[in-house]
Amino acid sequence: xxxxxxxxxxxxxxxxxxxxxxxxxxxxxxxxxxxxxxxxxxxxxxxxxxxxxxxxxxxxxxxxxxxxxxxxxxxxxxxxxxxxxxxxxxxxxxxxxxxxxxxxxxxxxxxxxxxxxxxxxxxxxxxxxxxxxxxxxxxxxxxxxxxxxxxxxxxxxxxxxxxxxxxxxxxxxxxxxxxxxxxxxxxxxxxxxxxxxxxxxxxxxxxxxx
Numbered sequence: 001x002x003x004x005x006x007x008x009x010x011x012x013x014x015x016x017x018x019x020x021x022x023x024x025x026x027x028x029x030x031x032x033x034x035x036x037x038x039x040x041x042x043x044x045x046x047x048x049x050x051x052x053x054x055x056x057x058x059x060x061x062x063x064x065x066x067x068x069x070x071x072x073x074x075x076x077x078x079x080x081x082x083x084x085x086x087x088x089x090x091x092x093x094x095x096x097x098x099x100x101x102x103x104x105x106x107x108x109x110x111x112x113x114x115x116x117x118x119x120x121x122x123x124x125x126x127x128x129x130x131x132x133x134x135x136x137x138x139x140x141x142x143x144x145x146x147x148x149x150x151x152x153x154x155x156x157x158x159x160x161x162x163x164x165x166x167x168x169x170x171x172x173x174x175x176x177x178x179x180x181x182x183x184x185x186x187x188x189x190x191x192x193x194x195x196x197x198x199x200x201x202x203x204x205x206x207x208x209x210x
Contacts, residue, residue: 017209020126020202021194023090023187024210027099027120027179030172035098036165046092046104057085057197064198068131074198079127080110082199087115087123090190094121097161098168099183123190125199132201139196146192146204150185153208157185184208 060081064074084107091104100120107117115122160178167175184207191204 020200021191022124023190024122025183031168039096043096053085065136072130072133083113083125084110090123091121153185157182
């Protein structure tokens, strides 16, 4: 269905995980000191957009569910719209957790699932030529172990983000290990989101690696 997404930049942490959902963050060495105080507020327009995108994506997933069930394929336009929605959400989340400095663009481009934009948070998906027609019936069930693990990782990431808040406020930097942990948890979550959201069929890895 699509061309393979580009690999993450070399020389940045562990070797890439071979998975068709590729969330990437190029976190700068310094974060604007004031950003943790206002990122959530500045992102309010994006939250409004995401609310309406979420409604549209819910309808699109239902259509995709039946398309895959009967044809083993997802309409290309729906696939690209869903990738765009996940990408938009990914960028906003990374900004509101002050992991990048640049304000996320109001970008609704569905021309390619391969994200080649210059924004520091990118999200690409390599969709299959044909889907397993029965997996949409059970993906939510198969994802339960991930959700259990992510529940506890999410609590840890929330605590680490509070530490990062004060670190950026006073030093203009995330502690590298804490930053990588938070990004890794988010990356894991978005791989699972892509799986449950019918974008890909391979089972997500239990990994916070890039």
